[in-house]
Amino acid sequence: MGKRLIVLLGPTGVGKTDLSIEIARHFQTSVISCDSRQIYREMRIGTAIPAAEQLAAVPHFFIHTLSVKDYFNSWQFEQQALEKIRELHHTAEVVLMAGGSMMYIDAVCKGIDDIPSIDPDLRMQLMERMEKEGLETIRSLLRKLDPVFYEQVDLNNAKRVLHAVEVCMMAGKPYSALRTNNPKEREFDILKIGLNREKSELYDRINKRVDRMLEEGLEEEAHLLYPLRHLNPLNTVGYKEFFEYFDGQIDYPEAIRLIKRNSRRYAKKQLSWFRRDPDIHWFHPDDKEGIFRLMEEGRI
Numbered sequence: 001m002g003k004r005l006i007v008l009l010g011p012t013g014v015g016k017t018d019l020s021i022e023i024a025r026h027f028q029t030s031v032i033s034c035d036s037r038q039i040y041r042e043m044r045i046g047t048a049i050p051a052a053e054q055l056a057a058v059p060h061f062f063i064h065t066l067s068v069k070d071y072f073n074s075w076q077f078e079q080q081a082l083e084k085i086r087e088l089h090h091t092a093e094v095v096l097m098a099g100g101s102m103m104y105i106d107a108v109c110k111g112i113d114d115i116p117s118i119d120p121d122l123r124m125q126l127m128e129r130m131e132k133e134g135l136e137t138i139r140s141l142l143r144k145l146d147p148v149f150y151e152q153v154d155l156n157n158a159k160r161v162l163h164a165v166e167v168c169m170m171a172g173k174p175y176s177a178l179r180t181n182n183p184k185e186r187e188f189d190i191l192k193i194g195l196n197r198e199k200s201e202l203y204d205r206i207n208k209r210v211d212r213m214l215e216e217g218l219e220e221e222a223h224l225l226y227p228l229r230h231l232n233p234l235n236t237v238g239y240k241e242f243f244e245y246f247d248g249q250i251d252y253p254e255a256i257r258l259i260k261r262n263s264r265r266y267a268k269k270q271l272s273w274f275r276r277d278p279d280i281h282w283f284h285p286d287d288k289e290g291i292f293r294l295m296e297e298g299r300i
Contacts, residue, residue: 003089003188006295007034008098009105009274010195011267013206015285017050019195020098024058026292027094032081033062034099034108037236040068042228045213045221046238068225068233071123073163075115078107082186089188102273109192111184116170118163126162131230141165146174159232193291194280196271206263213238214256222246237262 006027008020024031033039037047041064049055049063061084066072081097085108088095097108106112130138135158142161143150145168153160164175171178197205222242225234229243238259245255274280283291 002093004094005085005108005186005188005190006094006096007105007109007190007192008096008195009034009100009192009280010285011202011270011274012048012100012263013209013267014195014197014202015205016098016100016195017048017054019285019288019291020096021050021054021057022288023291023295024096027092027096027295029092029094029096030059030061030088032084032088032095032097033060034077034081034097034101034104035063036074036077036101036104037233038063038099039066039072040064040070040233041066042068042225043221043233043236043239045216045218046236048209048213068228068231071127073159074103074107075112077104078112081108085188095188100270102270109183109186109190111186113179113182115167115175115178118166118170122169123166126165130158130162135161138162138165142168145169146176148174149176149179152176158235162232190279191295192277192280193294194274194282195285196282197284202267203264206267207260210238210256210260210263218242237266 006023008016008023010016020031035047037043038049039062040047044064050060055063062077062081081104085095085097097105099105126138138158138161139150139155142153142165146164149164153164155161167175167178196202218238219242222239223246225239226243226246228234229239234240234243241250241255241258241262244250244258245252250258281294283294
């Protein structure tokens, strides 16, 4: 039987973590986290990392391995995750990847176009310029260097805008000209399992999860990270709303309302992204019988 990667995906709050532990135990394998925020060690409560007993139950990778001060993107995740998958496949036929970061999942499953390595000095120069002059300066650079990608990118996503400018300057050509969007072949089979719930059920879980985060000390965690609020990893739901509260822009009840609303909106965005992929098999998280039947059939 060939090597296989099972990808367990779905919106925030749907219940991926508990099921990922069961699946990993069933196949006696490890979990590769594909969460673009759980990778940062300073962000614990606001990213809902697995509990200590869950992390101890099966080996986990890419959780709390970086600092928010470290630069990291989906291309780097692709390279490092593929290396780890190859390593794990030496001793396990099945490897599990679980999470909801759309770009990270696509990076591993489909690949990212080959792009030039970025000179660290150039990266530092651009980041310093962005900190001093603001994101609008980097947007203007992108509009000049690659007007096509400028019209496509989320201009509020500082990391993506900055990365596109880096690539343009390193390659001497537009970033859009280097993007072929052709899926890359992998040396293992991929089975994608998507989890979803009725909207009212999912939104209720999201609201209650925010309440738990508040009880666990989300406000205190955000306060500790407030001096680093300019860093891109902290442009994240749960933190950016508290930063606005600390700045006096909104009051506490409004901050909580926005955290819940923006978490629900992010879940909706995730589902819209995932639904474009016909290879995803969708299940309610409680349908464990159907999920495990599919995984076992996939071994034939």
